[in-house]
Amino acid sequence: MLDEQGCPDCKRINEVLSRVGDRWSVLIIISLAQYGTLRFNELKRNLGISQRMLSLTLKELERDGLVNRTYHPTIPPKVEYNLTPLGESFRQPVAALGQWALGNLSTIDAARATYDEATGP
Amino acid sequence: MLDEQGCPDCKRINEVLSRVGDRWSVLIIISLAQYGTLRFNELKRNLGISQRMLSLTLKELERDGLVNRTYHPTIPPKVEYNLTPLGESFRQPVAALGQWALGNLSTIDAARATYDEATGP
DNA sequence: CGGTATCCGAATCGATACTG
DNA sequence: CAGTATCGATTCGGATACCG
Numbered sequence: 001m002l003d004e005q006g007c008p009d010c011k012r013i014n015e016v017l018s019r020v021g022d023r024w025s026v027l028i029i030i031s032l033a034q035y036g037t038l039r040f041n042e043l044k045r046n047l048g049i050s051q052r053m054l055s056l057t058l059k060e061l062e063r064d065g066l067v068n069r070t071y072h073p074t075i076p077p078k079v080e081y082n083l084t085p086l087g088e089s090f091r092q093p094v095a096a097l098g099q100w101a102l103g104n105l106s107t108i109d110a111a112r113a114t115y116d117e118a119t120g121p
Numbered sequence: 122m123l124d125e126q127g128c129p130d131c132k133r134i135n136e137v138l139s140r141v142g143d144r145w146s147v148l149i150i151i152s153l154a155q156y157g158t159l160r161f162n163e164l165k166r167n168l169g170i171s172q173r174m175l176s177l178t179l180k181e182l183e184r185d186g187l188v189n190r191t192y193h194p195t196i197p198p199k200v201e202y203n204l205t206p207l208g209e210s211f212r213q214p215v216a217a218l219g220q221w222a223l224g225n226l227s228t229i230d231a232a233r234a235t236y237d238e239a240t241g242p
Numbered sequence: 243c244g245g246t247a248t249c250c251g252a253a254t255c256g257a258t259a260c261t262g
Numbered sequence: 263c264a265g266t267a268t269c270g271a272t273t274c275g276g277a278t279a280c281c282g
Contacts, residue, residue, distance in 0.1 A: 111186025
């Protein structure tokens with residue numbers, strides 16, 4: 001891909017969004033923001049995410065410094081996740097996005113229906 | 122996938138995010154918010170997006186009522202895109218996200234480096 | 243309980259070529 | 263200029279099985 005872009009920030013925004021901008025990351029952040037600390041299987045049940053994707057996404061979030069992982073070597077083992085300060089700072093923009101999403105879901109649905117009817121038949 | 126979720130909003134947030142939450146949608150919104158009105162190839166050059174993805178994403182955004190498409194049947198043809206009121210209302214949360222992304226890119230990079238060094242070698 | 247490893251179909255995306 | 267069509271490569275993501 002060429003690099004003759006007039007929007008120099010786009011590449012960088014793109015970079016960050018491809019890291020923390022995917023669906024599961026956002027939902028995990030929202031959950032942790034809401035409940036504070038959650039265990040692996042609590043997140044799993046909460047989000048309806050597969051074990052594999054949860055594991056992968058949590059590892060990424062930990063790597064990016066957004067989520068903290070605490071391992072308790074008890075039997076049975078217990079692992080807790082919560083937001084780091086960086087993760088907390090991500091709450092604001094994410095919350096704004098989530099709120100907008102909820103508030104405009106029906107509007108978008110209506111727009112879709114209109115568009116489909118005007119285009120489709 | 123089961124549906125025994127404790128986070129009833131997650132499914133719906135998920136729905137909206139899968140519509141307007143992808144990388145290209147966000148970048149297109151940001152560009153249109155910044156410049157007001159742009160033609161197809163202006164967007165293409167601006168974002169470094171492939172023709173195919175731009176076409177698909179714009180169609181989705183139009184369908185969801187976020188972007189307005191104006192076709193001028195001149196020769197050569199000229200098509201202009203701008204934000205609808207709904208798209209404008211999306212500016213705020215998107216801007217917050219973009220700002221956070223830019224502001225924390227280096228922090229994330231540092232966290233990654235630390236993590237990789239502690240884990241990887 | 244909290245993962246990792248493997249498999250495999252589905253969805254995504256870029257490159258390329260073609261059209262009005 | 264502004265798309266659409268097609269193809270191949272990569273990625274995503276769930277299901278399943280197994281380990282500490």
